[in-house]
Every structure is written in structure tokens, then in C-alpha cells.
Amino acid sequence: MAEQTVLGRIGQLEVRLAREEEEIAAAQAVRFRVFHQELGARLPAITAQEERDADRFDAVCDHLLVIDTESAGPTEDRVVGTYRLLPQERAAMTGGFYSEDEFELNRLIERHHGRRFLELGRSCVLPAYRSRRTIELLWQGIWAYCRRYRFDVMTGCASFPGIVPAAHAQALSYLSHFCRAEEPWDVRAKAHRYACMDLMPPEGVDARAALSAMPPLIKGYLRLGARFGEGCVIDHDFGTTDVLVVLPVEMISQRYIAHYGAEAERFAVQDLDNR
Numbered sequence: 001m002a003e004q005t006v007l008g009r010i011g012q013l014e015v016r017l018a019r020e021e022e023e024i025a026a027a028q029a030v031r032f033r034v035f036h037q038e039l040g041a042r043l044p045a046i047t048a049q050e051e052r053d054a055d056r057f058d059a060v061c062d063h064l065l066v067i068d069t070e071s072a073g074p075t076e077d078r079v080v081g082t083y084r085l086l087p088q089e090r091a092a093m094t095g096g097f098y099s100e101d102e103f104e105l106n107r108l109i110e111r112h113h114g115r116r117f118l119e120l121g122r123s124c125v126l127p128a129y130r131s132r133r134t135i136e137l138l139w140q141g142i143w144a145y146c147r148r149y150r151f152d153v154m155t156g157c158a159s160f161p162g163i164v165p166a167a168h169a170q171a172l173s174y175l176s177h178f179c180r181a182e183e184p185w186d187v188r189a190k191a192h193r194y195a196c197m198d199l200m201p202p203e204g205v206d207a208r209a210a211l212s213a214m215p216p217l218i219k220g221y222l223r224l225g226a227r228f229g230e231g232c233v234i235d236h237d238f239g240t241t242d243v244l245v246v247l248p249v250e251m252i253s254q255r256y257i258a259h260y261g262a263e264a265e266r267f268a269v270q271d272l273d274n275r
Contacts, residue, residue, distance in 0.1 A: 008140035010133055012070040013080075015141035018063040026076035027063045027084075028052035034124035039161070041238040053122070057098050060090040064141050066125065066134060081125035083138055085145060088117040099157050101190075102233040103244045108187040112153065118146060120156040120245075123217055135220055146249065154247040157233075158218050159240035165195050165232055168241060171218075172232060173200040174210035181227035181246045189231030189244070197232050197243070221245050225253045 005017040018024045031053035035041040047054050066081035088109070091097045097119045099105050109117055120142065125134050146154065160168045176197040181187060188194070211219065229244035 007064070007144040008137055010137045010140070012068060013129075013134065013137050014067045014069050015137045016065060016067065017145075018065055022076050023065060023079065024058060024063050025052060026079040027065055027082040028054045028058065029076075030079055030082050030126060031122055031124055033126065035238060038127070039239065043237075055098075056094055057084070057086060060093050061086045062145070064138065064145070066129070066137060068129070080129040081134055081138065082122065083120060083142065084122040085142070086119040086121065087149065087151070088119075091117075091119065097155075099155065099244060102157060102193055102235070102242055103229055104188050104190055105155065105244070108155075108185070108246070111184055115152040116150065117153045117155060118149075118151040120154055130216075135216065139220070139224075152249055154245070154249070156245055157242040158215070158221060158245050159235070159238065159242050160215060160218075160232075161240060163234045163236060163239055163241060165197070165234070165241050166199060168213065169199040170205060170210040171213045172197040172241075172243070173202075173205050174207060175218075175228045175243060176230070177202040177205060178207075179222065179226075179228050181229060185227060185246050185248065187229040187244060187246060189229065189233050193233045194231040195234055195241070197230070218243070218245075221247065223253065225251045227251070 005019055006014060007017065008015045018027060029052055032043070032047070032051050035053050036043050036048065041053075043053060062085040064083040064085055065079050067075065068078045068080050071078040071080075086097060088097075097105055097117075098121055099119060123138070125138075142154070145151075160171065162168075165172055211222075214222070224247060226245050226247040229246060233242045234240075235242050
């Protein structure tokens with residue numbers, strides 16, 4: 001494939017869509033290194049043996065790659081970060097969105113019939129590249145992708161480390177009291193997986209401490225203007241406590257649209273259909 005899949009550049013880093021199976025495998029290998037080797041996720045034996053984090057959704061997703069263009073070796077060895085993008089139309093091909101196993105996302109979608117949803121997931125960056133610049137590049141790429149394909153709503157799971165919600169009482173309570181999605185965007189964790197996020201009364205939450213304790217990805221969503229579903233879910237396989245992000249495009253902070261917009265618009269108008 002040619003240059004059409006490029007969605008953004010900052011310095012030596014480039015963000016674009018995976019162009020071939022080998023590049024999807026490279027994204028899965030980065031996910032394996034972060035989720036399994038670094039964070040201790042339990043993966044199916046076959047994916048662990050292949051040293052790849054893979055599931056049934058990968059075949060119908062677009063895979064956003066961050067590539068170090070100055071690193072030596074083939075493209076597959078230069079992939080340093082990834083984000084998985086699942087358009088609503090393709091989710092139907094594999095039985096729904098990934099997040100529907102944990103949250104009542106289908107009810108939210110039904111209430112907004114005619115609006116196009118995009119699920120974001122499996123975000124990770126190799127340790128040496130975990131910087132604000134890399135996160136900004138990922139968001140530049142996502143925004144260009146959303147503009148090009150005219151998505152209306154972004155959603156997906158975001159995670160706190162560990163399976164004990166009480167360990168994140170400040171942060172989860174802050175999200176529950178001050179960042180909850182309200183009608184018509186409210187959505188709940190599924191009843192059989194629901195864990196309470198409201199672990200402290202509003203007056204007991206220290207906003208500064210709560211924000212300081214947030215994982216960088218969740219802080220990034222908050223800066224953009226995202227809201228969060230009701231209840232969290234414990235994912236024993238990945239060893240995480242998951243919350244659901246809801247981000248209608250019209251709610252994205254104008255400050256961040258201005259920040260990402262100029263470069264993203266340039267890449268958004270490129271023809272990405274020939275993938």
C-alpha cells in the first residue's frame with residue numbers, strides 16, 4: 001500500500017494504519033509485550049506461544065500503528081505503539097463490539113440509531129516511547145480517522161491496573177460523581193459484572209489526588225471531554241478494572257480540536273479507502 005494510510009507525523013514518529021498481515025502481527029506483538037510480559041495478562045495458550053495478543057476482533061478492525069521511522073530494521077520491527085479501531089458496521093460482522101461483553105453498549109447504540117460509533121481499544125505503547133508526544137500523535141491519528149470516515153461517537157473500555165476497585169477509590173469515585181455520562185449518553189456495566197465505582201462520598205473526593213492517580217489514557221480522555229459509564233468491571237484475564245468511555249464528537253473540547261485539528265485535517269482528506 002502507498003502513502004494513503006498515513007494519518008499523522010510528529011518528528012521521527014509516524015502514525016498510520018496497518019497495511020498488511022505482517023504489520024497487524026507486529027501490533028499484536030507489541031500488545032503481547034505490554035499486556036502479557038509487562039502487565040501479566042493471562043492469554044490463551046496459542047497466542048502466548050506465538051507471543052502475540054490476538055482475538056477474533058483483529059480480523060475486522062483497523063490497526064493504528066506508531067512507527068519510529070528512524071529505527072533500523074523492517075517496518076514490523078519499528079512499530080512502537082498501537083490502537084485498535086472497530087467501526088460499527090464491522091462490529092456487526094463479529095457479533096458486536098468488544099466492550100459489549102462488559103457494558104450495555106448495545107442499549108446506548110439503540111438510543112442513537114443513525115449515529116456511527118467507533119470503538120477504541122487495545123491501546124499500548126512500548127516503555128521507551130511513553131511520552132506526551134506519542135499520545136498526541138495517536139490522538140492526531142484517531143481524529144484524522146474519525147474525520148475521514150465521519151464517525152459521530154467514540155467509545156471503548158479504559159483500564160485501571162489490578163482487580164480491586166477499592167485500590168482506586170479516589171479516582172473511580174471522581175469519575176462516578178463528576179464525570180458520569182448523563183442522558184442521553186448514560187450506559188451501565190452489565191448486571192452480572194457490575195462493580196460499584198461510587199466508593200467515596202463526593203465531599204470526600206480530593207480532585208487533585210484523584211486526577212494524579214488516573215492512568216494516562218484515562219486522563220487523556222478526560223482532557224478531550226469524555227464521560228464515563230456507570231459501574232466498573234473486573235477483567236480477571238487482563239488483571240484490570242475497566243470503565244467505559246463515551247465521547248460524542250460534538251463533546252470534544254474545542255481547545256483540543258484546535259490543537260489536533262490543523263494537522264489531522266490535512267491527513268483526513270487523503271483517500272484511505274484502498275486498504
